[in-house]
Amino acid sequence: MEMDQQRLIHELRSKINQLPLAFVTTDSAADAEWIKYRNKLRQSILNDDPRDFCNWEPIRSTMFYEPDVVELQFLQGLENWDQWKTAIRESKAGNPRPYYAFNESSGNLIHHAYHLAQLIDATKCSIQNIPQVVEFGGGYGSMCRLFYQLGFKGRYIIYDLPEFSALQEYYLKSIGIQSAIKKESTNDKNCIVLLSDLNELSKQLKDQVDRYIFIATWSISETSLDFRNRIFNLVSNASYYLIAYLYQFGEVNNHDYFMNFKNTKNNYTWKHTEIDHIKNNWYLIGSNLEK
Incomplete structure (x- = not known):
């Protein structure tokens, strides 16, 4: 096991x-902020122990969240809590801190399960029967891991910055997910595809499947307007949308943006609501009426 870890770290x-060093090349404050985190993550990977990455500052400040206990209580109140309880058992990879109210899991994994449970509750979609998921900004791979622990068997695509894609590959291999990991577009139906190139994402999404979920929790809402519009054009026919966002990010009023977004897609039913226990943060969950 230790030899495997050393190989994965290498x-x-x-x-x-x-990877080349990242530099700010636009006037976007959002882009500049993510360039900063890219370079911080790069230094952590090269100089610190990846077996402890969940406790690195660039991870804890951007993608490891300790939720209010109401999220755990919501999951515990579901009829299929036993299934969720098994799915949110945390692994030791990255050395995540156990959640104080449920030591078998971490706050971050519970948080991701809560998001996914909101999608399922609002749309009645079946994780086991969805052929594809497209996640924009996949963190270190926790949501992807959760899908597989819930019985997902399709193609899981994560589009992210290259440093985060590298960490995702390390993490997913560390926890032993058996699906093949691809670094370019593919026709394989049962695999994980980690992409950082917009052209590759565009090519991948031309391999249309009947139904897929698009996920972007506090990710696409932290990009420039031009870039997020390009992404939404690529996923315009998603069967389901699971989006979470901060009301205002930098110079962008995200609430107005997503109100306009949903109003242009009349072939969807929408749940657009503030998250009660995280003020000024909202869910936008959509289901295509035609699929």
Whole structure:
């Protein structure tokens, strides 16, 4: 096991060393902020122990959240709590801190399960029967892991910055997910596809499947307007949308943006609501009436 970890760490650092340093090339404050986190993550991967990455500052400040206990209580109140209880058992990869109210899991995994449960509750979609998921900004791979632990068997695509894609590959291999990991577009139906190139994402999404979920929790809402519009054009025929966002991010009023977004898609039913226990943060959950 230790030899496997050392091999994965070596592969991760080799991938990071092959990436060019990121520099700010636009006037977007959002882009500048993510360039900063890219470079912080790069330094952490090269200089710190990846077996403890969940406790690194660039991870804890951007993608590891300790939720209010109401999220756990919501899951515990579901009829299929036993299934969720099994799915949110945390692994040791990354050394995540156990959640104080449920030591078998972490706050972050419970938070992701809560998001997904909101989607299922609002749309009645079946994780086991969905052929594809497209996640924009996949963190270190926790949501992807949760899907597989709930019985997902399709193609899971994560589009992210290259440093985060490298960490996702390290993490998903560390927890032993058996699906093949691809780094470019593919026709394989049962695999994980980690992409950082918009052209590759566009190529991948031309391989249309009958139904797919698009997920972007506090990710696409933290990009420039031009870039998020390009992404939404690529996923315009998603069967389901699961989006979470902060009301205002930098110079962008996200609430107005997503109100306009849903109003242009009349072939969907929408649940658009503030998250009671996270003030000024909202869910936008959509289901295509034609699929």
